[in-house]
Amino acid sequence: MAQTDLYIDLLKRVLANAHSPGLGPRMRYLIDCIDTSVLRPTRLERSPRDEAGAIKFDRNYFRELEHFEPEAIEGVRSDPGGRYWWEHNLSFPFTMISPARIDNVEHAVRTVVADRIPGDFLEAGVWRGGVGILIRALLESLRESDRTVWMADSFEGLPAPTHEADRGLALDANWMLPASLEEVKANFAGFGLLDDRVKFVEGYFKDTLGDLAVGPLAVLRLDGDYYSSTIETLDPLYDNVSPGGFVIIDDYGFYEGCRRAVHDFLDSRGLTPELISIDDSGVYWRK
Ligand SMILES: C[S@@+](CC[C@H](N)C(=O)[O-])C[C@H]1O[C@@H](n2cnc3c(N)ncnc32)[C@H](O)[C@@H]1O
Incomplete structure (x- = not known):
């Protein structure tokens, strides 16, 4: 594998928190099981299983984690509601999207560069910035300096x-979702990728996207969860997407x-693109 590809591969593992067996959902799952003596049904589907299909539940593994991560274990134990978990970035430090959707971002960036589709990259709904970090790293590794x-x-x-x-979703009340501009900038800076080729558009989409001084877009990625956030992004920005550019909808299935x-x-535009499924939620199409 070329060195630049190795860099991107490692970055994707870090962004998905897939590089560290000591942190992440596996640890949360084990702690839940041990503290409650209950196998949580909502996590069963995603839990590792042995050959006979039984959930793997390894106490020795947990003890090692306790040895290496005593403060984190104590923090999580003392807050079963999970707030400590998220605030200390123990699960998804940079992005909450699935590995398949991370791969799809890479695919979209590599494809528009290879096909010489003009334009920038815009994500509406960035949370901790992991998708933008990956895109900025890909542009660096592909020596694309104008985007x-x-x-x-x-x-x-x-x-x-x-x-x-959107009624009933109440995602505004979810304390896990706010990530401040300072935090996102710090995440970019932590990877050495914060510079003037990353622009931050701060505010609610309905107030910011209509007047945004952005030119052509090679990739428009929507991850704002709501009906309103989705339409408030597509309405003002779809016309900026270059022919051949990607439109990615993270929450289509969710x-x-x-x-x-x-x-x-x-329907309002009379468009009938073929929506390509990425995983159980994400879809995309090329304009
Ligand atoms: C599910 S998170 C995005 C996940 C992110 N793409 C990732 O890689 O983990 C949704 C984000 O959209 C933002 N958001 C949703 N609707 C918005 C709106 N109408 N205006 C501004 N931000 C919005 C929230 O602040 C939150 O950061």
Whole structure:
């Protein structure tokens, strides 16, 4: 593997927190099991299993973790609600998207560069910035010096739901979702990737995206969860997407409201692109 590819491969593992067996969902799962003596049904699907299909539950492994991570273990134990877990970045420090959706971002960037599709990259809904970090690293490794990474977010979480399709989601009340601009910038800087080719668009999409001085986009990635956040991104920015550019919808499978927004938008334009499935939630199409 070329050295630049090794760099990107390692970066993806770090962004997905897949490089460290000591942290992440595996540890959370083990602690839950041990503290409650219950196998959590919501996590069963994702839990490792032995050949006979039984959940693997390894106490010795946990003891080693306790030895190396005593403060983290104590923090998690003393807060079963999970706040410590998220605030200390123990699970998904940079991105919450799946490895398949991380691979899809890489695929989109490499493809538009190879096909010479003009334009920048914009993600609407960046959380801790991991997707932008990957895109900025890919541009560096591909020696693409003329493209900018735009990161649009309130940097204080989602607004209260306004559209009826979003009612009941109440993601504005989810304390895990806000990631401040300072935190996101620090994450870019931590990888040596914070420079003037990363631009931050701070505020709610309805206030920022309509007047954004952005030119052509090679990749537009939507990850704002709500119907309103999805339509407030597609309406003002779709026309900026270059022919052959990628439109990626992270929440298509997870949220009915997001799905409806995509189809309302496409119907309003008379567009019928083939939506390509990435995993159980993400889809994309090329314009
Ligand atoms: C699910 S998170 C994004 C996950 C991120 N792409 C990642 O890689 O982990 C949703 C983000 O969208 C932002 N967001 C959602 N709706 C928004 C809106 N209408 N205006 C501004 N930001 C919004 C939230 O602040 C949050 O950071």
